[in-house]
Amino acid sequence: MANQNKEFVKEITPQSEDFSRWYIDVIRKADLMDYAPVRGCIVFKPDGYELWEACQRELDRRFKETGHRNAYFPLFIPESFFQKEKEHVEGFNPELPWVTEVGDEKLEERLAIRPTSETIIGHMYAQWIQSYRDLPVLINQWANVVRWEKRTLPFLRTSEFLWQEGHTAHATAKEAEEEQRRMLDVYTEFVETVLAIPVYQGEKTPSEKFAGAVCTFSLEAMMKDGKALQAATSHYMGQNFAKGFEITFLDRDNVLKHVYTTSWGLSTRILGALIMVHGDDRGLALPPRIAPIQVVIVPIGPQKDRERVLTHATNLLSQVRQAGVRVNMDAREDFSPGWKFNEYEMRGVPVRLEVGPRDMEKSQVVLVRRDTGDKEFVPEAQLQSRLSDLLDEIQKNMFVQAKQFQKENSHVVHSLSELVETLNTKRGFVLAGWCGDDACETAVKQECGATSRNIPFNPPEHLDTCVVCGKPAQHSVWFAKAY
RNA sequence: CGGAGCAUAGCGCAGCUUGGUAGCGCGCCUGCCUUGGGAGCAGGAGGUCGUGGGUUCAAAUCCCGCUGCUCCGACCA
Numbered sequence: 001m002a003n004q005n006k007e008f009v010k011e012i013t014p015q016s017e018d019f020s021r022w023y024i025d026v027i028r029k030a031d032l033m034d035y036a037p038v039r040g041c042i043v044f045k046p047d048g049y050e051l052w053e054a055c056q057r058e059l060d061r062r063f064k065e066t067g068h069r070n071a072y073f074p075l076f077i078p079e080s081f082f083q084k085e086k087e088h089v090e091g092f093n094p095e096l097p098w099v100t101e102v103g104d105e106k107l108e109e110r111l112a113i114r115p116t117s118e119t120i121i122g123h124m125y126a127q128w129i130q131s132y133r134d135l136p137v138l139i140n141q142w143a144n145v146v147r148w149e150k151r152t153l154p155f156l157r158t159s160e161f162l163w164q165e166g167h168t169a170h171a172t173a174k175e176a177e178e179e180q181r182r183m184l185d186v187y188t189e190f191v192e193t194v195l196a197i198p199v200y201q202g203e204k205t206p207s208e209k210f211a212g213a214v215c216t217f218s219l220e221a222m223m224k225d226g227k228a229l230q231a232a233t234s235h236y237m238g239q240n241f242a243k244g245f246e247i248t249f250l251d252r253d254n255v256l257k258h259v260y261t262t263s264w265g266l267s268t269r270i271l272g273a274l275i276m277v278h279g280d281d282r283g284l285a286l287p288p289r290i291a292p293i294q295v296v297i298v299p300i301g302p303q304k305d306r307e308r309v310l311t312h313a314t315n316l317l318s319q320v321r322q323a324g325v326r327v328n329m330d331a332r333e334d335f336s337p338g339w340k341f342n343e344y345e346m347r348g349v350p351v352r353l354e355v356g357p358r359d360m361e362k363s364q365v366v367l368v369r370r371d372t373g374d375k376e377f378v379p380e381a382q383l384q385s386r387l388s389d390l391l392d393e394i395q396k397n398m399f400v401q402a403k404q405f406q407k408e409n410s411h412v413v414h415s416l417s418e419l420v421e422t423l424n425t426k427r428g429f430v431l432a433g434w435c436g437d438d439a440c441e442t443a444v445k446q447e448c449g450a451t452s453r454n455i456p457f458n459p460p461e462h463l464d465t466c467v468v469c470g471k472p473a474q475h476s477v478w479f480a481k482a483y
Numbered sequence: 484c485g486g487a488g489c490a491u492a493g494c495g496c497a498g499c500u501u502g503g504u505a506g507c508g509c510g511c512c513u514g515c516c517u518u519g520g521g522a523g524c525a526g527g528a529g530g531u532c533g534u535g536g537g538u539u540c541a542a543a544u545c546c547c548g549c550u551g552c553u554c555c556g557a558c559c560a
Contacts, residue, residue, distance in 0.1 A: 020553080094558075149558090339521040
């Protein structure tokens with residue numbers, strides 16, 4: 001704690017000085033990514049990719065538990081497919097890259113590089129589904145997608161990114177709507193309990209929903225600069241895509257009907273959220289449940305004691321590993337303990353275990369937690385149980401801290417001037433009444449640059465007049481500047 | 484896609500105004516020494532100055548194009 005405010009890692013710009021710069025500094029210093037030679041593309045370096053792998057592991061398990069199976073569809077999508085859903089093509093056209101020739105020969109039909117797979121999956125579902133007995137179809141795909149964004153930022157918005165996209169088909173609207181909500185809840189549970197990021201669940205306004213969807217649900221998370229980041233989305237397509245792609249089935253009543261579809265996705269953008277929700281001026285801070293390395297052991301060995309300290313530390317390593325903890329030891333001689341302390345704090349490792357000659361005499365180790373900086377001395381006999389409790393405490397504390405930040409920076413406003421002033425003088429989200437008219441939503445954006453994030457399912461307060469026009473409000477909406 | 488800034492060693496930067504031998508810190512390599520919050524000393528390696536053109540006897544430096552990154556705006560499941 002005493003050292004918490006001192007600046008240890010050079011080359012990381014303090015958050016208060018320039019948050020954007022801080023973000024870039026942290027992902028570079030923590031070695032999560034590198035810029036690739038193609039505009040807007042990044043390399044996920046091992047330390048960054050492992051975070052994504054951990055997300056995959058956790059999510060994939062949850063998808064399977066809810067009855068889904070993985071499959072893989074092609075990267076290339078025939079141009080004609082995009083014409084089959086009007087809103088969809090209009091929404092994506094500006095950012096589609098096209099393959100137009102192979103070798104010297106021009107293709108008869110150009111191929112889009114997928115921005116999302118509704119169309120090609122819809123095409124396949126049309127062939128796979130004949131009867132109500134074939135439903136529901138519950139498939140997920142882990143894939144890369146491409147959207148040629150004008151403005152890119154590592155993890156948050158890149159030309160190519162990694163994600164998962166679930167695509168399901170159902171016999172009834174009710175079933176599909178339940179699926180849409182179920183998967184939003186799956187995301188919520190993952191994001192809140194594993195990533196320790198609190199979110200607001202809600203529905204997107206019509207202008208912000210997915211191109212081609214009937215309605216879109218989203219999770220909105222608050223970054224430490226107060227900006228919003230859409231952590232996941234879940235869409236109910238109704239029969240829009242079923243009609244465009246002729247996905248039909250013969251129902252029990254012998255009537256041919258169109259299916260109801262959903263899709264839901266979470267991308268590597270979530271890593272940006274992880275960094276910006278928990279990171280501080282010392283670098284990354286990872287919640288234990290997602291951290292690739294949960295504990296790092298730093299043996300402290302003056303020359304004369306080096307050998308016995310190392311032997312002892314190695315024993316501790318296997319002990320801790322046996323307890324099921326993801327642990328590493330850094331026994332390099334050419335880095336000082338102090339250097340390593342800073343290094344692993346910067347990389348976000350939740351717990352550091354120090355052990356030196358003085359500890360050995362007392363049969364204890366030193367545990368230092370990343371989230372608070374608190375240091376404690378733990379008898380070796382209690383190491384395993386204490387460590388497991390400590391990781392749980394850190395996980396919980398990081399969520400509580402983030403939740404408190406979210407709450408402190410969420411404001412309710414009753415007039416446009418109050419909304420603008422709040423957004424200009426304080427960071428965060430503002431909840432405001434909205435009549436449902438696009439024009440009023442646009443007006444907010446023009447006044448202060450904030451967009452509607454979502455219409456929360458459980459708003460902290462129900463507002464009864466529209467913040468712009470003063471007519472009766474249909475909804476209470478979160479507005480915020482967004483990534 | 485519009486406006487602004489930047490691009491020189493792995494990273495951070497100076498040099499450019501006023502053209503003439505490419506520099507500093509950190510990191511890296513070797514050795515000695517050291518280890519409880521980024522130690523010290525000595526020696527050393529590393530750069531067609533983002534890229535393509537132009538001006539000039541001579542370009543990191545001046546001019547033009549292109550590419551990339553950052554910030555602001557527009558756009559954006």
